[in-house]
Amino acid sequence: MAALRAVSTRAAITPSGFVNHYEWGGLKADPLDWMRRYFDAFVYLADWAHCRFALRLPRDIFGKAELKPFGVKQSLTIDASEDHWILDWSLEDSENYDRFAEDDGRGWMGRLVPLRDELIRGDQRSLYLGWLAGAAKGEVPETTLEPPVPAGLSQLSAAQDALAAFLEIDADMIAAAAMGSAESSDRPTESVDVWLQSLSPDELRSILKSIVRADRPNPQREVASRYRAWHWQHAPQAAPEARRRSVAELRSLAVPAGEERRRRDALAREQQAAERRTQRDAQLRLLMSDVDKRWLALHQQAERGSASAYEQAVRALSDLAEAYAIVSDRKTFDRELRRFLVRHAKRGALLRRLTEAGLWQS
Numbered sequence: 001m002a003a004l005r006a007v008s009t010r011a012a013i014t015p016s017g018f019v020n021h022y023e024w025g026g027l028k029a030d031p032l033d034w035m036r037r038y039f040d041a042f043v044y045l046a047d048w049a050h051c052r053f054a055l056r057l058p059r060d061i062f063g064k065a066e067l068k069p070f071g072v073k074q075s076l077t078i079d080a081s082e083d084h085w086i087l088d089w090s091l092e093d094s095e096n097y098d099r100f101a102e103d104d105g106r107g108w109m110g111r112l113v114p115l116r117d118e119l120i121r122g123d124q125r126s127l128y129l130g131w132l133a134g135a136a137k138g139e140v141p142e143t144t145l146e147p148p149v150p151a152g153l154s155q156l157s158a159a160q161d162a163l164a165a166f167l168e169i170d171a172d173m174i175a176a177a178a179m180g181s182a183e184s185s186d187r188p189t190e191s192v193d194v195w196l197q198s199l200s201p202d203e204l205r206s207i208l209k210s211i212v213r214a215d216r217p218n219p220q221r222e223v224a225s226r227y228r229a230w231h232w233q234h235a236p237q238a239a240p241e242a243r244r245r246s247v248a249e250l251r252s253l254a255v256p257a258g259e260e261r262r263r264r265d266a267l268a269r270e271q272q273a274a275e276r277r278t279q280r281d282a283q284l285r286l287l288m289s290d291v292d293k294r295w296l297a298l299h300q301q302a303e304r305g306s307a308s309a310y311e312q313a314v315r316a317l318s319d320l321a322e323a324y325a326i327v328s329d330r331k332t333f334d335r336e337l338r339r340f341l342v343r344h345a346k347r348g349a350l351l352r353r354l355t356e357a358g359l360w361q362s
Helices: 031-037 064-070 097-102 108-112 114-120 125-136 158-166 171-178 188-198 201-213 219-234 247-288 291-303 307-327 330-342 348-356
Strands: 012-014 017-019 041-046 050-058 076-080 084-091
Touching (some): 031 041, 031 084, 050 114, 050 158, 064 125, 076 125, 084 125, 108 158, 114 158, 125 171, 201 219, 291 330, 307 348
Antiparallel strands (some): 012 017, 076 084
């Protein structure tokens, strides 16, 4: 911590973090050097429309050949130290100036850091999103073929959705990429069982001995790494009928994919609206199940004579007006409202609120 404090006297420094906000200047250190030496995650936002997110992962999680296809010039760079991979996602020159004027960076670490555990489990969707961000911004030639397409691009996790928002990846490009992605498997236990069944008795004994003896630094991680290597070879990647597409093809596919995405979104909104209407209808019918009790409560509310009581009474009367329209008719409500106001005709503040709400005409 002393080495970190030597760089900044203002930063909030803990055994697990370094947080600072700069009005002038910036960090007087290399963030990637700090990643190699101290930290597993790094988030940076600047109000000139630039942001970065980096993760440090154990070197044995991925082989170089697995990672290489995902690296691009800027949106996702991949660096290696002796023991770790450093994955660095970046967005330069965003045109969403309002976002960077208002966003002080708080909250992004919590939203993005779950990607580390996902990557350790072998989920490569965040790597593909980094490549896709670069492809969409012209960092790779149009004829370049996409990397192996991970399963589940149409079902991104919350952290992956956050990464797409962080990098401002075009939603239509993601939809186009998802057209070549298999469905994600939600049954990891089954795949572990298949892997265990594929091992010979000698391999199983070797694994158990390494865990029990703990004669290596991280026996559990080594076993998990062996499983991930097997899973990467056997899990669905691209859909069976799909082939690796060029950047230009993805751009072309983004047009119909975007239309289909918007159609689905519109349908989902209609379904949600219909569900809300159904719920609202049920609530209003429940009001009418004991309507005399509702009117009595409204009298008591009005007689309190306070502004807040009048506001609550007007909201309740608005609900009753809707309920009468469903169960009976508006004329019946108007008649009951007139009867209600006989006792409260001198409450000018209440009458004014009813007039403003469109419930009463003086």
